[in-house]
Amino acid sequence: MTHLLKPLILQRADPHISRHADGHYYMTASVPQYDRIELRRASTIEGLVDAPLFDVWRKPDTGPCSELIWAPELHFNEGAWYVYFAAAPTRAIKSDLFQHRMYAIHCSDPDPLTGRWEFLGQVDTGIDSFCLDATTFTHRGRLYYLWAQKDTAIAGNSNLYIAPMKTPWQLAGPPVMLSKPEFDWECRGFLVNEGPSVLQSHGKVFISYSASATDENYAMGLLWADEEADLLDPKRWHKSPRPVMSTCYEHGIYGPGHNSFTTGASEEEVLLVYHARTYTEIEGDPLWNPDRHTFIKPMRWSEDGMPLFGRPSLCD
Structure with missing residues (x-):
């Protein structure tokens, strides 16, 4: 049975929802x-x-992380809470928007909504350039950092x-590139690979990601490797051409x-x-349009253990 999907939460882009060991969902x-960085549970x-919404960190008025807080x-990780996010310096609003670097905040209290958060500073990748959309995952006891740059x-x-991680906010090795924009659907409006997310299932490690401009051209791609593979070897990863x-x-x-x-x-x-959006008549830069809404749907699987994403409009 299929039915049309409606947004779960309005005007929340780049949604990240996880289920913690306490049984609660955090968003x-x-x-x-x-x-700001906003949490809910x-x-x-x-x-x-x-x-209820909890603002656990707000941007400062000036400085390197004082504008455009993106994708927290x-x-x-390792017994404590971390939020990874991208932020730009004050001058970014008046010049080039794409000056983001990645940062982390940390909370060692059991409850991240009411606990004390500490600003850890920039997560240094060893490359001084525009970067964003960091995520982390643990595979075979090793913590990895995954991002766009x-x-x-x-x-x-x-x-x-x-890259592997030495601590939950420090890398233990140099960055390894897994994917770059190369197909037509990754290069519409902007040449982009960003927003990676990891799913470990059916004997594989999957990385979904997003490509092209953030209007109706935005689309999702997929990388995958065998769970036994060296995840730091780009040759062990496969990429969907579509x-x-x-x-x-x-x-719509x-x-x-x-x-x-x-x-x-x-x-x-x-x-x-x-x-996703529910209309295309965007005035001005799509970046500043607030109507990217959070959707959710169950994943399906093929007989050979590949995820089937389906259409963004259908719960099928």
Whole structure:
């Protein structure tokens, strides 16, 4: 049975929802004002809609991380809470928007909504260039950092990189590039690979990501490697030549992307979380349009263990 999807939460782009060991769902996302890190918690996915909002960090008035707070993600790493996010310096608003670097905040208290958060500073990748959309994951006992960054020697805005971590806010090795914009659907409006998210299932490690401009051209791609593979070897990764999710013009759901994965009522049920628009008549720069909404749908699987994302408009 299929039915048309409606937004779960309005005006929350780059949604990241995770289910913690306490059984609760935690959500972060970019707020339309790009000025703070907001957390919410609920015992069910549906409960996130009306859950109280907690602002755990606000941007300073000036300095290197004082504008355009993008794509925060809450992670519980090595016994403590971390939020990874991108931010730009004060001058970015008046000149080039794309001056972001990645930062982290930390909370060692059990409750991240009411606990004390500490600003840790920039997460240094060893490359001083535009970067954003950091996520972390643990595989076979090793913590990895995964993100998007600009390489001035490669055409485009950003590529996808991975590195092992020494601590939850420091890298233990040099960045390894896994993907760059190369297909037509990755190069519409902007040449972009960004917003990576990791799903480990069916004997594989999957990385979903987003590509092209943030209007109706935005679409999702997929990388995957065998779970036994060396994840730091780019040759062990495969890349889909086609998008795994893109605009559904038939039902009016546009530019799906910047997703995350969480679990449903059982640990076996995988839920796909993503943002999308419900119209295309955007005035001015799509970046400043607040109407990217959070959607959620169950993932399906092929017989050979590949994720089936389906259309952004249908729960199928």
